[in-house]
Amino acid sequence: MNMTPKLLGVFAQIYGSNDAMDFGKAALVAVVGFITVLVILAIIALFIKAIAAIFDKTSKAAKAPAAPTPAAPAAPAAQPAQPGVELVGVDEPTAAVIMAIVSHQSGISLDRLAFKSIKLSEDK
DSSP: OOOSOBOOHHHHHHHOSSOBOOHHHHHHHHHHHHHHHHHHHHHHHHHHHHHHHHHHHHHHHHHOOSSOOOOOOOOOSOOOOOTTOEEESOOHHHHHHHHHHHHHHHTOOGGGOOOOEEEOOOOO
């Protein structure tokens, strides 16, 4: 029984008769197969990049705002305390900061909150 590999298909037509392959022909077949796989993978990668670029352009066009939205106005550094708020041991800028923090943390706008007094507590 002959255990040497034979050239198959296209390789038999290209490299001659269907004789036993020597090491050189086997290495050539392996290299051609390896290069073929790399070329196909490169083509697939380019195809995927082209599809991604097309979808990026269409999604950007769909998400483009009709008119630019103005930037949110910057919050003032310190607002005076609400009228009628009793301040005990706290100056007005500090009270305004405390009120702004409470408004922000609670998610309730400052005009809907009613502060009665703000008192400095002594930590012991």
